Amino acid sequence: MVELEIPAEPEFVSLVRLFVSSLATTRREIADDRIDDLKLAVSEACTNAIDAHSDSDTDDRVVVTWAEGDDRLEVAVNDSGPGFDLATLPQHPPVTDPERLNFERGLGIPLIRSLVDEVDFKTSGSGTTVTLVMYCGPAEG
Amino acid sequence: MVELEIPAEPEFVSLVRLFVSSLATTRREIADDRIDDLKLAVSEACTNAIDAHSDSDTDDRVVVTWAEGDDRLEVAVNDSGPGFDLATLPQHPPVTDPERLNFERGLGIPLIRSLVDEVDFKTSGSGTTVTLVMYCGPAEG
Amino acid sequence: MLAVKGEVDVYTAPRLRERLVELVTEGKRKIVVDLEGVDFLDSTGLGVLVGGLKRLRSNDGEMTLVSTQSRILKVFEITGLTKVFSIHDSVEAATAG
Amino acid sequence: MLAVKGEVDVYTAPRLRERLVELVTEGKRKIVVDLEGVDFLDSTGLGVLVGGLKRLRSNDGEMTLVSTQSRILKVFEITGLTKVFSIHDSVEAATAG
Numbered sequence: 001m002v003e004l005e006i007p008a009e010p011e012f013v014s015l016v017r018l019f020v021s022s023l024a025t026t027r028r029e030i031a032d033d034r035i036d037d038l039k040l041a042v043s044e045a046c047t048n049a050i051d052a053h054s055d056s057d058t059d060d061r062v063v064v065t066w067a068e069g070d071d072r073l074e075v076a077v078n079d080s081g082p083g084f085d086l087a088t089l090p091q092h093p094p095v096t097d098p099e100r101l102n103f104e105r106g107l108g109i110p111l112i113r114s115l116v117d118e119v120d121f122k123t124s125g126s127g128t129t130v131t132l133v134m135y136c137g138p139a140e141g
Numbered sequence: 142m143v144e145l146e147i148p149a150e151p152e153f154v155s156l157v158r159l160f161v162s163s164l165a166t167t168r169r170e171i172a173d174d175r176i177d178d179l180k181l182a183v184s185e186a187c188t189n190a191i192d193a194h195s196d197s198d199t200d201d202r203v204v205v206t207w208a209e210g211d212d213r214l215e216v217a218v219n220d221s222g223p224g225f226d227l228a229t230l231p232q233h234p235p236v237t238d239p240e241r242l243n244f245e246r247g248l249g250i251p252l253i254r255s256l257v258d259e260v261d262f263k264t265s266g267s268g269t270t271v272t273l274v275m276y277c278g279p280a281e282g
Numbered sequence: 283m284l285a286v287k288g289e290v291d292v293y294t295a296p297r298l299r300e301r302l303v304e305l306v307t308e309g310k311r312k313i314v315v316d317l318e319g320v321d322f323l324d325s326t327g328l329g330v331l332v333g334g335l336k337r338l339r340s341n342d343g344e345m346t347l348v349s350t351q352s353r354i355l356k357v358f359e360i361t362g363l364t365k366v367f368s369i370h371d372s373v374e375a376a377t378a379g
Numbered sequence: 380m381l382a383v384k385g386e387v388d389v390y391t392a393p394r395l396r397e398r399l400v401e402l403v404t405e406g407k408r409k410i411v412v413d414l415e416g417v418d419f420l421d422s423t424g425l426g427v428l429v430g431g432l433k434r435l436r437s438n439d440g441e442m443t444l445v446s447t448q449s450r451i452l453k454v455f456e457i458t459g460l461t462k463v464f465s466i467h468d469s470v471e472a473a474t475a476g
């Protein structure tokens with residue numbers, strides 16, 4: 001397990017992406033476009049974790065954890081924000097509807113869902129952990 | 142403060158280097174060759190931290206912490222190894238002595254000392270923290 | 283014409299938003315955003331582009347995008363935004379369109 | 380001739396050590412180690428080179444290095460190993476020497 005802990009600030013998301021792509025490249029047999037998918041999914045989860053801290057002025061932290069199974073990579077993104085209710089997220093109008101242009105947000109979670117093989121949300125009033133799973137080949141070396 | 146926690150295994154030292162060079166490049170005004178110096182010094186400290194765990198078969202961890210001051214970067218490398226006594230480290234014969242070739246080791250700490258602006262060792266029977274300081278220009282942005 | 287380079291994410295997207303707002307304020311009505319130099323684009327970046335398109339359309343303008351990179355196009359496809367934007371292979375094609 | 384590429388650190392140095400031992404075992408007595416493709420070299424890597432040199436000299440052989448990169452040369456300078464190794468600008472110079 002490898003852990004990266006960053007301040008809940010936008011400028012650190014690029015470091016998280018580097019962390020994920022470096023580990024994915026060196027440790028597992030995984031195609032470049034799958035690494036891009038994982039990188040984007042983790043980046044989206046981190047952006048949400050950082051957003052969740054944007055109201056508080058305390059020294060908030062986001063923790064990204066990398067773990068490996070025989071056939072999978074698991075990246076968990078944890079924050080201490082207020083949590084949210086997945087069931088009540090607003091639905092977008094279909095993309096063909098001109099109204100669609102009123103939605104500049106809400107693209108993150110749908111992206112995450114389609115980029116990785118499994119997603120799990122654990123969320124409560126004291127924080128959220130999003131776990132992203134990507135299936136992959138065996139360990140290198 | 143940013144923190145990276147890795148298993149005490151040689152294969153993760155390259156991730157630590159990436160962590161340091163990425164942070165140094167994006168966050169501070171610092172020349173490329175100084176970044177190389179810091180990267181090498183942190184890498185040496187990590188190698189020692191990992192070596193310190195090589196006898197134990199427990200799930201040992203090395204923690205690298207990045208902190209910034211107005212005029213400096215501080216990178217601390219912490220391990221839970223057995224510690225050591227700086228004062229009793231073997232001295233090398235001068236490089237011109239043919240005997241010098243018998244020393245394939247012991248180059249790490251001298252390198253660290255000459256690469257960074259300040260070094261501090263805190264070591265005890267329950268672990269070691271090496272703190273490397275490099276002076277640099279003000280924060281970016 | 284606006285050529286975007288590097289990573290467009292939650293940290294850098296605000297700068298892109300500012301540039302787009304500036305262009306519209308200057309009176310530009312046809313904007314070509316060249317994404318060929320973009321290494322990474324996330325939902326925040328998409329949101330900024332959607333916002334720019336909306337602003338332009340409400341001023342009778344139009345925005346077209348240039349991208350041939352599969353990893354960038356993929357993000358538009360997944361989110362269904364290929365149906366909202368017209369995306370071209372080259373700046374020439376985008377300008378002609 | 381042994382061309383080394385990439386990063387030589389605590390993880391990868393054992394492979395370099397093996398290669399050097401192999402070459403000596405095969406009977407090679409003059410080895411040129413080309414470090415031009417090396418991005419990173421730490422004290423473990425230096426130690427392996429020192430070990431190789433020692434092994435060669437005790438067999439009446441010699442090892443010469445090729446490097447022009449300042450960040451690599453710097454590591455030899457700091458550790459005083461420029462006095463132990465002969466380091467050349469090119470493989471030709473190293474072979475001639």
Ligand SMILES: Nc1ncnc2c1ncn2[C@@H]1O[C@H](COP(=O)(O)OP(=O)(O)O)[C@@H](O)[C@H]1O
Nearest residue numbers: 048049052081083084105106107108109110128
């Ligand atoms: N880690 C989190 N903590 C709190 N709320 C979250 C978290 N992740 C997502 N959310 C909520 O879910 C909503 C939808 O997220 P997302 O689909 O990524 O779109 P966006 O972040 O652009 O709004 C967010 O606006 C936020 O209210």
Ligand SMILES: Nc1ncnc2c1ncn2[C@@H]1O[C@H](COP(=O)(O)OP(=O)(O)O)[C@@H](O)[C@H]1O
Nearest residue numbers: 189190193222224225246247248249250251269
């Ligand atoms: N973090 C540490 N924990 C325990 N011992 C250490 C640590 N760092 C250095 N040492 C001791 O100091 C010695 C000298 O270290 P160094 O100069 O880096 O050379 P080398 O690691 O090649 O022996 C090591 O061999 C080890 O005994």
